Amino acid sequence: MFRHLLVPVDGSDASIEALGQAVEFAQSIGARITFCPLPAERTASCPEAEAERCTQPADGETTWELLARAEAAARAQGVPCSLAAPGVDAAPIGAAARAHGCDLICVAPRPLVPSSGISEYGTGTVAVDGGGIAVLTCAIDSRPAVAQAIRILLVGQRTLAAHLHGALRAARMARGPDLARQAEYQATCKATTLHEIAGRLSELQKSQHHSMTEALFARLRAHTSAVDAELDELERQHQRAIQMFDDLARLIARGDESAATGGMLEEGLRACAQFTWENMGRKEGVVLPAARRYLSDKDWNVLAEEFAAWSTDKSPRSPTL
Structure with missing residues (x-):
């Protein structure tokens, strides 16, 4: 063995x-x-x-x-x-x-x-x-609706990850002593500022991606209670993440460019990133395998259609069963 x-x-x-x-x-x-x-x-x-x-x-x-x-x-x-x-x-x-x-x-x-x-x-x-x-x-689930729905979910995760990495780099460049690196950052990132990145991160925490996650969780709860505790924890983590990003946005909004504030900002961003990576990993290691096992083809067809619509529609929607 x-x-x-x-x-x-x-x-x-x-x-x-x-x-x-x-x-x-x-x-x-x-x-x-x-x-x-x-x-x-x-x-x-x-x-x-x-x-x-x-x-x-x-x-x-x-x-x-x-x-x-x-x-x-x-x-x-x-x-x-x-x-x-x-x-x-x-x-x-x-x-x-x-x-x-x-x-x-x-x-x-x-x-x-x-x-x-x-x-x-x-x-x-x-x-x-x-x-x-x-x-x-490992065998890969070849059902088209499953692949499409999960791909859209993972795109949402990568979007958040990309902006987190951007915020971390912006924080380093903003407080770094290397003027050449700061000039490179300003040239490559154009008008992007820490304030804009922080706002985007807060928006992403409350975006359609979370609506998709809620819809997946709701369908999974309807089929099994095996992962209820994990879903409860992930929902609690989401609320905590919103609070963490809002705290960072307030720190950035103060406009204090001191080295101490810069250090606090980078430390806070790293804590947010670690928290986010762990949340993503729990979804990938527990929720997605359970969803592949317990959800029916009908569930996946509905989710794929909803996710495709939500990914291009900014209007708020409620999860459906």
């Missing part, structure tokens, strides 16, 4: 689904997990987030986000986990598994890259070389 899983994470939709499956599998067999960050073509930011260059996170920040979300997903399911040490993520997956004493590697299907040197195992995908360690490729 497998005792220690290596789970690479890169923030893609497939990786998020595979993470949820790996966490549930580890829970069912009493195994632990080590999460290993992978270089990703898609970072936490994305075109849908309307992110300028200033919102693109540095490599270290992307790794911090990915691992915080993965760790929260595992801990929410009671699965012991650890994070790959800096530098290990650059090693081949098999080598990373051996370095951490893992006996199974759980991966998402990866698209075939020409001349990659990795053997093809299916149409448009490649097999991962585990270097003698067993590899489990």
Whole structure:
């Protein structure tokens, strides 16, 4: 029986689904997990987030986000986990598994890259070389309505993440002594200010994305009570997040440009970011797998239609069943 899983994470939709499956599998067999960050073509930011260059996170920040979300997903399911040490993520997956004493590697299907040197195992995908360690490729839910609804939800998460990374960079640049870096920030971010970013973050906390989440939660509650405690906690966390972002907005609105205030702002933003990554990870590790299991095709069809409409409609709506 497998005792220690290596789970690479890169923030893609497939990786998020595979993470949820790996966490549930580890829970069912009493195994632990080590999460290993992978270089990703898609970072936490994305075109849908309307992110300028200033919102693109540095490599270290992307790794911090990915691992915080993965760790929260595992801990929410009671699965012991650890994070790959800096530098290990650059090693081949098999080598990373051996370095951490893992006996199974759980991966998402990866698209075939020409001349990659990795053997093809299916149409448009490649097999991962585990270097003698067993590899489990997680199956991806192919139902179109499920994929569409979850994709829209994840776009909403990436939008918030992109603005959080932008706010963190803006806070660093605003108080940094390097005038060249400040000039670069002003040139790349155009008219974006900390005040504008803070306002946007507060808006996103109360946006249609939260209405979509409420709709998903309501349908899940109608089908099962298995995750009621987790849904209650996530709703409590959402109210706490609104309060945290409102507190930051008030701090920014004071217009105090002292170094002490700048330090408080960056510290507060980092606390908000950590809180947000953990909230996202719990949704990805508990709620989305439960929704795939308990919701019917009819539920997913309705959710996909509602989410598609809400993503382009700014008028408030109430969740429907």
